[in-house]
Amino acid sequence: SALTLTTATLSEEGADYSIDVAYPQFGHAEIDAAVKKVVDDLAAYLREQAAGDTPTKQGFRPYELFGGFDAVFISADVVSATLNVAQDFGGAHPLPIVIGLNYDAKTGRELVLDDALRMIGLTLELVSEGAREQLSESLDKDFASDEVFSEGADPDPENYQTFRIDEGKVTFI
Numbered sequence: 001s002a003l004t005l006t007t008a009t010l011s012e013e014g015a016d017y018s019i020d021v022a023y024p025q026f027g028h029a030e031i032d033a034a035v036k037k038v039v040d041d042l043a044a045y046l047r048e049q050a051a052g053d054t055p056t057k058q059g060f061r062p063y064e065l066f067g068g069f070d071a072v073f074i075s076a077d078v079v080s081a082t083l084n085v086a087q088d089f090g091g092a093h094p095l096p097i098v099i100g101l102n103y104d105a106k107t108g109r110e111l112v113l114d115d116a117l118r119m120i121g122l123t124l125e126l127v128s129e130g131a132r133e134q135l136s137e138s139l140d141k142d143f144a145s146d147e148v149f150s151e152g153a154d155p156d157p158e159n160y161q162t163f164r165i166d167e168g169k170v171t172f173i
Helices: 029-053 113-120 124-139
Strands: 006-014 017-025 063-074 078-088 095-104 163-166 169-172
Touching: 006 029, 017 029, 017 078, 029 063, 029 078, 029 095, 063 163, 078 163, 095 163, 113 124, 113 163, 113 169
Parallel strands: 017 063
Antiparallel strands: 006 017, 063 078, 078 095, 163 169
16 A cells, blocks of 8 residues: 555653654554654653653753654655654753664665665765765865864764665765
């Protein structure tokens, strides 16, 4: 059956935390459960931190988890979206978290880096080379300087685990 996009939300408030996250659901049991688990895991971590730290008893504001999703792509083969959330533990600014939600539309299997590389027909080394070129151009200065942490574009699989899929392309984040 055809997949359809709906929005689910997890909204919850406790004495020391609040959660308000919108996340995609696609009408595919395995994919929907996997996406919900990502959000539930983030929420569980926030609840656990708040329970241990008790920020309001310490005179601080409650911890927060908030955000939503975008870059949704649904095809006969692939389901992809980007979850954009933030955790706020009372610091100067929230911690942004970007998670690529990528699944095989038929089986519900999560798509991983090897799948993404196969889709675009490139090796990790070639993707890294392209990333370095793009960063060098966009930074308008020497990408290899001490001011920029160029190792983020190294051909290390950890650097390319977060991605989204769209018609004919993969974007690494």
